[in-house]
Amino acid sequence: APPEIRTLTLTYALAGADCIDVAADPAVIAAAKSGLDAAERIAKADQRSGYRRPWLMVSMSAGEDPHFRKAEFDPAICPKDCPRPCEEICPVEAIEFAADFAGVRRDRCYGCGRCLPVCPWGLIAAHSYPTPIDAVAQQVLSQVDALEIHTHVGEHAAFKDPWQTLQPWVGNLQIISISCPDGEGLINYLKDLQQIMKVPESAPGKDLKASAIALKTKSHHVIWQTDGRP
Numbered sequence: 001a002p003p004e005i006r007t008l009t010l011t012y013a014l015a016g017a018d019c020i021d022v023a024a025d026p027a028v029i030a031a032a033k034s035g036l037d038a039a040e041r042i043a044k045a046d047q048r049s050g051y052r053r054p055w056l057m058v059s060m061s062a063g064e065d066p067h068f069r070k071a072e073f074d075p076a077i078c079p080k081d082c083p084r085p086c087e088e089i090c091p092v093e094a095i096e097f098a099a100d101f102a103g104v105r106r107d108r109c110y111g112c113g114r115c116l117p118v119c120p121w122g123l124i125a126a127h128s129y130p131t132p133i134d135a136v137a138q139q140v141l142s143q144v145d146a147l148e149i150h151t152h153v154g155e156h157a158a159f160k161d162p163w164q165t166l167q168p169w170v171g172n173l174q175i176i177s178i179s180c181p182d183g184e185g186l187i188n189y190l191k192d193l194q195q196i197m198k199v200p201e202s203a204p205g206k207d208l209k210a211s212a213i214a215l216k217t218k219s220h221h222v223i224w225q226t227d228g229r230p
Contacts, residue, residue, distance in 0.1 A: 002027060002028070002030070002031035002034075002091055002092045002110060003031070003091050005022065005028055005031040005032055005035065006031045006032070006034045006035040006038070007035065008035070009022075009031070009032045009034075009035030009036055009039070010035040010036075010038050010039045010042075012054065013035065013036055013039035013040075013053070013054050014039050014042060014043065017054045018052075018054055018055065019054055019055040019056075019057050019145075019146055019175060020032065020036075020054050020055070020056055020057065021057040021058070021059055021146075021148060022056065022057070022058060022059075023058065023059065024058040024059060024060045024136055024140045025110055026107060026139055026140065026143075027092060027094075027107070027108055027109065027110035028110055029056070029058065029140060029143055029144065031092075031110075032056055033056065033143070036053055036054065036056065039053075040053055055144075055145035055146045055174050055175060056143075056144045056145050056146065057144060057145065057146035057147065057148055057175065057177070058140055058141075058144050058146075058147060058148070059147075059148040059149075059150065059179075060133075060136065060147070060148075060149060060150070060162075061149070061150045061151075062149050062150065062151040062155060062158050062159040062162050062163070069111030069113075069126050069127070069128050069129075070104065070106050070109045070111055070126070070127060070128075070129055071086075071094070071095070071104050071109050071111065071113070071115050071116070071124055071125070071126055072104060072124070072125055072126070072127050073086075073103065073104065073119070073123045073124040073125065074103075074123070075097065075102035075103045077123065078097075078121075078123060079121065082120065082121075083120075084097060085115075085118040085119070085120070086115035086118055086119055086124060089114050089115055089118050090109075090114065090115055091112065091114065092108045092109070092110065093108065094106075094108035094109040094110075095109075095115060106129075111126060113126055133162045133165045133166065134165050137165060137166050137168075137169040138169070141166065141169040141170065141173070142169065144173075145173060145174045145175070146173055146174055146175035146176070146177070147166070147170065147173055147175070147176050147177070148176075148177040148178075148179055148225075149162075149163075149176070149177070149178055149179065150179045150180075151178065151179070151180050151193075152180060152181060152183070153180065153181075153183040153184065153185050153186050153189045154183075154185065154189065156189075156192060156196070159193060159196060160196050163196055163197065175222075175223060176197075176222050176223070177222075177223040177225055178190070178193060178222065178223070178224055178225065179225040180224075180225070180226055181226075182226060186226060190224055190226070197222070
């Protein structure tokens with residue numbers, strides 16, 4: 001939930017984390033950024049020398065549209081005498097019954113599901129909304145410092161298509177992490193991804209078997225995260 005995300009982000013930041021990874025959901029990102037802002041204020045007030053604001057990273061899967069779960073209901077059929085426990089329980093005030101708006105604000109809802117069981121009439125449902133990669137790129141990558149892409153050996157086309165969409169937005173990122181479980185042909189697959197991403201040939205090829213390797217490109221670092229087991 002956003003309050004917990006905010007608290008954890010604040011805690012990790014003050015503990016000295018360099019990079020914090022969250023879901024590519026605008027509501028989650030907003031909560032994490034709120035935690036980072038709070039940590040920065042605390043560090044400044046405490047005069048902590050050497051404090052550095054952690055990078056904020058988002059994760060997404062190559063070849064799949066992200067699916068964000070959102071609460072949904074028709075406020076027109078809500079009984080007028082309802083005590084509206086859904087509005088009270090929502091941790092991010094995504095449910096409103098105001099003069100100018102009634103219902104769920106999707107930009108705030110992150111799909112925690114707390115409102116579903118408290119509706120006395122069972123009028124609230126959760127729906128998954130697929131979001132195109134280009135929309136995620138525009139809404140998300142401009143707000144963060146790093147990106148993690150999950151892929152599997154052999155998914156060349158599934159990686160290439162979203163990468164071409166994301167590429168115009170990655171220039172200002174500090175880190176790009178490619179996460180891939182182990183499998184037959186892993187090293188060759190990572191080398192193919194180098195070509196897709198236009199990573200320089202001078203990258204350390206023989207060391208790709210390491211669990212994580214950072215190599216410097218013109219504008220950012222790339223990390224190969226090759227898990228021995230899922």
